[in-house]
Amino acid sequence: MSTLEARYRRLLQCYPRPWREQNGEVLIGTALDAAEAEGRTRPAAVEILQMALHGIAERATVRVALVTAIVALLCASATQVVLITSIGIVAQWGAGWLPLALGALSGILQTLSLLALLTCTGRMRPGRLVPIMLTASAAWALAFLTSWSWSVGFDRADAGLADTAFSGAFTALLGAGWALGGAVITSLVLELTHPLPRAAGYAAAGAAALVFPPVIGMTAVVPLVAALSSLALVVACVRMSVVPTGAQRSHAVDASSARVPAASPAPAMATSLSRRVGLVALACAVLGAASAAFAVAGGALTPMIDSTRAMQLGLAAGALTGIPLLWIAGVRLAARFPAHRLPVGGAIALLTAGVLMHAVDTLSGAASGGEPPWAALAPVATGVGLLVWVVSRVAALPRLLLAGAVAVAALVPLWPALMASGFLSPAIAGVVAVRALSASRIQPDRVPSRPVP
Numbered sequence: 001m002s003t004l005e006a007r008y009r010r011l012l013q014c015y016p017r018p019w020r021e022q023n024g025e026v027l028i029g030t031a032l033d034a035a036e037a038e039g040r041t042r043p044a045a046v047e048i049l050q051m052a053l054h055g056i057a058e059r060a061t062v063r064v065a066l067v068t069a070i071v072a073l074l075c076a077s078a079t080q081v082v083l084i085t086s087i088g089i090v091a092q093w094g095a096g097w098l099p100l101a102l103g104a105l106s107g108i109l110q111t112l113s114l115l116a117l118l119t120c121t122g123r124m125r126p127g128r129l130v131p132i133m134l135t136a137s138a139a140w141a142l143a144f145l146t147s148w149s150w151s152v153g154f155d156r157a158d159a160g161l162a163d164t165a166f167s168g169a170f171t172a173l174l175g176a177g178w179a180l181g182g183a184v185i186t187s188l189v190l191e192l193t194h195p196l197p198r199a200a201g202y203a204a205a206g207a208a209a210l211v212f213p214p215v216i217g218m219t220a221v222v223p224l225v226a227a228l229s230s231l232a233l234v235v236a237c238v239r240m241s242v243v244p245t246g247a248q249r250s251h252a253v254d255a256s257s258a259r260v261p262a263a264s265p266a267p268a269m270a271t272s273l274s275r276r277v278g279l280v281a282l283a284c285a286v287l288g289a290a291s292a293a294f295a296v297a298g299g300a301l302t303p304m305i306d307s308t309r310a311m312q313l314g315l316a317a318g319a320l321t322g323i324p325l326l327w328i329a330g331v332r333l334a335a336r337f338p339a340h341r342l343p344v345g346g347a348i349a350l351l352t353a354g355v356l357m358h359a360v361d362t363l364s365g366a367a368s369g370g371e372p373p374w375a376a377l378a379p380v381a382t383g384v385g386l387l388v389w390v391v392s393r394v395a396a397l398p399r400l401l402l403a404g405a406v407a408v409a410a411l412v413p414l415w416p417a418l419m420a421s422g423f424l425s426p427a428i429a430g431v432v433a434v435r436a437l438s439a440s441r442i443q444p445d446r447v448p449s450r451p452v453p
Contacts, residue, residue, distance in 0.1 A: 014055025057126030060116035066237035070401040072109035073230035075102050077409035079223040097148045104144035106226045111136045113233045124191045136184045142177030143217045181213030227409050271440050278436030281429045284321045288426025291318035316359040318422030340390045347386035354380030358418045381410045
C-alpha cells in the first residue's frame, strides 16, 4: 500500500463502517486516480475537508437524532427540577448560571437533532451539517452568556450596585449572538428553500434571520418550551424510525392485502366488556362529579364542616375516583402489549400509589403547602416513564433514555395535574363512559371469508 493510499484510508475513517464497506473502495480508487492525474503525492486540502465533512454527516442518522433529542429533553427537564427544588441553594452558592447552562445545552442538542434529521432525509446537503452546527453551538454559547450577563446585571441593579464588566457587556453579547443565530437561520432557510427561485429564498432567509434568533433565545429560557420542542423532535424521530419506507412499505402493503380478513372472534364478548367498562366509568363520573360539587359547595351545605375542610374532602374523594380508570387503562394496555404485562401492572400500581398518597396529602392539608408533593409525584412520574418504555418501539438505549427523560419531564406538569385531579377525574370518566357505552351498542359486521388469491 502506497503512502498516498494509506492517507486516503485514514481519511476514510471519518465515514461510518457500513458506508465504508459499501462505498469505500470506489472512493479510494477515484481519489487515487485524481491524485495520479494531477501528479500529487498527498491528498489535496479540499479533499481532506470534503471527506471530513461528508464523513461526519454520514454518521447523522435517525438514531443519532433520536438520542440527542432525548438527552435535550432530559436537560430541559432537569432545568425545571433545578428551578423548582434548588433555586435557594443555587442562589446561595452563586450558581445562578446552572439552569441557563442546562437550557443552552438543551438548545445545542436540539439543533444537532434537527440538523441530523434534515441531513438523513435529504433536505440538507451533507457538507453543510458541520459548519452550521459549529456556528449554532457558538450562537447558543453567546445566548447563555447573554442571559447570564442580564441576570447578573439585574441582581446588581436590584442591590444598588454598579455594573461589572461582564454585566455591562450585555448589549455586545446580545448583538454577537443575534448575528451568529441569524447566520444559522439564513443557512437553514436557504437549504430548505433551495428549489425556490433564488430571490424568494434570500428574502425568506433575511426576514427569518432578523425575527427568529431573539424569539428562539427568549423561548429557550423557559424550560417548559424547551421540553416541549425536544419532545416534538423525539416524536418526529420515533415516527421516522418505525415507519417503513420504499420497498419495505410496498412489501408490507402487499403482505397485508394477501391476508384473509377474519370475523371478530367474540363480538358479544367485546360488546359486554365495553358495556362493563362504560358502567364503571359512569359510576366514577357520577361519584367524581358529586365529590367536586361537595368540594365547591360543601361548606355552605354542611354547617358542621367549614369550606376548607369540605374542599379537602371533596378533592381527595374526586382524586380517588380516578383509580378505576387507571386500572381500566392498564387492562387495555396489557391486552395490547401482552409481552409487557408485568411492567404495565407495575406502572399502574405506581400511578395508583401516587394518587393514594395525593389523597392523603389533600386530607391532611399538606398538599396546599406550596411545596412539590414529592411523595405523590415520584411514583406517578416513574409510572409514566415506565408506560413510555412499554409503548416505545425503538432500540433499547433510546427507549431507556426516553423513559427516563419523560419521567423527569413529567414532574413539573404532573404537579398541577395532581392538584386538579379531583376535578379532572370525573370529566375524564365521563368521556370514557360515553365512548365505551356507545361502542357497546355497535354490533360489528361479520366479514365473510374469502380464499387467498
